[in-house]
Amino acid sequence: xxxxxxxxxxxxxxxxxxxxxxxxxxxxxxxxxxxxxxxxxxxxxxxxxxxxxxxxxxxxxxxxxxxxxxxxxxxxxxxxxxxxxxxxxxxxxxxxxxxxxxxxxxxxxxxxxxxxxxxxxxxxxxxxxxxxxxxxxxxxxxxxxxxxxxxxxxxxxxxxxxxxxxxxxxxxxxxxxxxxxxxxxxxxxxxxxxxxxxxxxxxxxxxxxxxxxxxxxxxxxxxxxxxxxxxxxxxxxxxxxxxxxxxxxxxxxxxxxxxxxxxxxxxxxxxxxxxxxxxxxxxxxxxxxxxxxxxxxxxxxxxxxxxxxxxxxxxxxxxxxxxxxxxxxxxxxxxxxxxxxxxxxxxxxxxxxxxxxxxxxxxxxxxxxxxxxxxxxxxxxxxxxxxxxxxxxxxxxxxxxxxxxxxxxxxxxxxxxxxx
Amino acid sequence: xxxxxxxxxxxxxxxxxxxxxxxxxxxxxxxxxxxxxxxxxxxxxxxxxxxxxxxxxxxxxxxxxxxxxxxxxxxxxxxxxxxxxxxxxxxxxxxxxxxxxxxxxxxxxxxxxxxxxxxxxxxxxxxxxxxxxxxxxxxxxxxxxxxx
Numbered sequence: 068x069x070x071x072x073x074x075x076x077x078x079x080x081x082x083x084x085x086x087x088x089x090x091x092x093x094x095x096x097x098x099x100x101x102x103x104x105x106x107x108x109x110x111x112x113x114x115x116x117x118x119x120x121x122x123x124x125x126x127x128x129x130x131x132x133x134x135x136x137x138x139x140x141x142x143x144x145x146x147x148x149x150x151x152x153x154x155x156x157x158x159x160x161x162x163x164x165x166x167x168x169x170x171x172x173x174x175x176x177x178x179x180x181x182x183x184x185x186x187x188x189x190x191x192x193x194x195x196x197x198x199x200x201x202x203x204x205x206x207x208x209x210x211x212x213x214x215x216x217x218x219x220x221x222x223x224x225x226x227x228x229x230x231x232x233x234x235x236x237x238x239x240x241x242x243x244x245x246x247x248x249x250x251x252x253x254x255x256x257x258x259x260x261x262x263x264x265x266x267x268x269x270x271x272x273x274x275x276x277x278x279x280x281x282x283x284x285x286x287x288x289x290x291x292x293x294x295x296x297x298x299x300x301x302x303x304x305x306x307x308x309x310x311x312x313x314x315x316x317x318x319x320x321x322x323x324x325x326x327x328x329x330x331x332x333x334x335x336x337x338x339x340x341x342x343x344x345x346x347x348x349x350x351x352x353x354x355x356x357x358x359x360x361x362x363x364x365x366x367x368x369x370x371x372x373x374x375x376x377x378x379x380x381x382x383x384x385x386x387x388x389x390x391x392x393x394x395x396x397x398x399x400x401x402x403x404x405x406x407x408x409x410x411x412x413x414x415x416x417x418x419x420x421x422x423x424x425x426x427x428x429x430x431x432x433x434x435x436x437x438x439x440x441x442x443x444x445x446x447x448x449x450x451x452x453x454x455x456x457x458x459x460x461x462x463x464x465x466x467x468x469x470x471x472x473x474x475x476x477x478x479x480x481x482x483x484x485x486x487x
Numbered sequence: 488x489x490x491x492x493x494x495x496x497x498x499x500x501x502x503x504x505x506x507x508x509x510x511x512x513x514x515x516x517x518x519x520x521x522x523x524x525x526x527x528x529x530x531x532x533x534x535x536x537x538x539x540x541x542x543x544x545x546x547x548x549x550x551x552x553x554x555x556x557x558x559x560x561x562x563x564x565x566x567x568x569x570x571x572x573x574x575x576x577x578x579x580x581x582x583x584x585x586x587x588x589x590x591x592x593x594x595x596x597x598x599x600x601x602x603x604x605x606x607x608x609x610x611x612x613x614x615x616x617x618x619x620x621x622x623x624x625x626x627x628x629x630x631x632x633x634x635x
Contacts, residue, residue, distance in 0.1 A: 421505075423552035425527050426496075429607060433492050442528040455528040455550045484492070485501070485553075 076375035090115040101435030104470045109255050109414050109461030111305045121368035125361050151363035158370045160291035161317050168350040172314035173282040174204040176301030181208040183326040191217030194244040199225040200254045203444040205280040230257030230406040247276045253283035256443040257406035258414035267296040288382035309369035313362030323349035330355040381464045385413030388462045392471045413462035422485050424456040434477045494603030504553035509563035513546040521631040522620035529555050533620040542566050559617035571625040578618045585614045
């Protein structure tokens with residue numbers, strides 16, 4: 068029986084990040100005859116041993132349903148599940164654990180807010196303010212609720228290839244019709260880190276409810292919902308070293324209390340009659356059915372792991388690698404780069420001459436380099452930039468400069484291959 | 488491994504992707520369809536001119552990867568003179584070839600350059616996108632078709 072791993076990782080010094088690699092078994096393999104270079108962490112991160120061990124321990128030793136049983140295992144499962152909630156509240160600096168709702172991920176968190184807060188509060192003529200760089204998951208749920216309620220959408224423009232928000236008209240966009248402002252913290256395509264705290268402060272002064280899409284930031288930099296000034300925050304466990312299928316929604320207590328439930332079922336009720344029911348209090352009101360208990364346990368281990376390393380250090384490493392990749396890519400001829408020149412997160416999107424992103428990614432894979440090629444769930448942004456797709460390299464703390472050098476070598480091979 | 492790559496990107500395919508044939512709209516258009524691959528944003532618009540039950544001329548426009556562009560280019564050459572029933576049969580044969588690597592029955596001619604696609608399952612949709620558009624155009628399907 069494996070004991071759960073406590074305090075999994077001490078911080079590593081700058082320049083010695085390769086010390087974490089043995090924690091990630093997936094990284095240690097050959098792909099197509101070459102050592103794997105995993106540059107797709109913006110899609111999903113790899114999972115360290117303490118997370119795998121926590122999942123294993125939960126299923127081997129503590130598995131039971133939560134909140135219903137009187138027996139020992141159910142008590143342990145409940146304790147583990149609610150312990151993960153308390154940990155998540157601490158991780159996001161939420162005021163109380165009741166402000167944390169477990170969901171399947173960022174997408175479900177945003178859909179939950181759209182379908183509960185949105186359905187209860189939006190009316191014809193109201194506006195939802197977004198940005199032109201939102202992932203489809205922070206766009207389509209708002210389109211759906213706008214169609215149902217008669218609300219409309221407006222957008223903060225993106226400047227162009229340099230991928231910044233054009234804030235010159237922000238105050239005009241925050242007009243009296245705007246009820247909600249939802250914005251991504253870090254762009255999954257451009258790597259832009261948006262100045263959300265300042266934007267949210269201006270929105271909230273006008274009584275506008277704010278939502279932060281933290282899918283690309285939660286596992287990469289320290290977050291504090293009080294300082295950020297967001298009413299809601301959505302993130303995914305699997306992009307921050309946790310398992311797939313678990314995510315978080317932070318919601319301010321007063322808002323969660325006033326919101327109607329979303330899905331009906333067990334757990335979310337306090338009493339049920341044949342014709343009507345009374346709802347449980349938040350967060351359970353929003354957690355119908357048996358939750359992903361193991362996922363929450365795994366996410367708890369992931370949060371411990373990340374904080375053991377230090378999210379401020381992780382972000383510094385992301386930024387350093389991205390800046391290095393950006394410079395090296397810029398030195399190649401015929402490369403078009405997307406996103407800001409400075410201050411970017413660990414995401415670099417690019418195009419190479421006339422080589423389509425899909426062809427580039429297919430060939431890179433033959434050299435063991437895992438990239439993403441496509442529209443990155445940013446179709447409107449791609450159209451705005453006048454491209455069908457881009458290739459994207461995304462980094463995490465387990466990536467190294469040597470791997471970036473390998474990417475540059477492989478890109479030169481790819482260019483040779485397609486110009487032969 | 489690079490044998491797989493050169494099987495996928497044969498010179499004929501690279502040539503057609505760089506200089507696609509019949510890469511223009513037709514006037515007038517008897518049948519047309521739009522195809523998209525929602526995964527990568529690739530898009531093709533296919534135009535057909537008919538002579539009775541047979542395809543007289545084919546043109547396409549759009550943007551895509553080397554595989555989808557070459558597939559469209561070579562397909563436009565192959566479709567001329569074919570009936571809708573023949574095109575549907577070719578669709579099935581090409582699909583079989585790009586998913587399994589097998590070519591049963593009659594020689595697929597220049598379409599056989601896409602055999603190597605079967606080693607790259609993620610690229611099957613790229614090769615099939617123009618074929619989805621062709622079948623949709625012949626069936627009079629005016630809604631954009633997708634590879635999904």
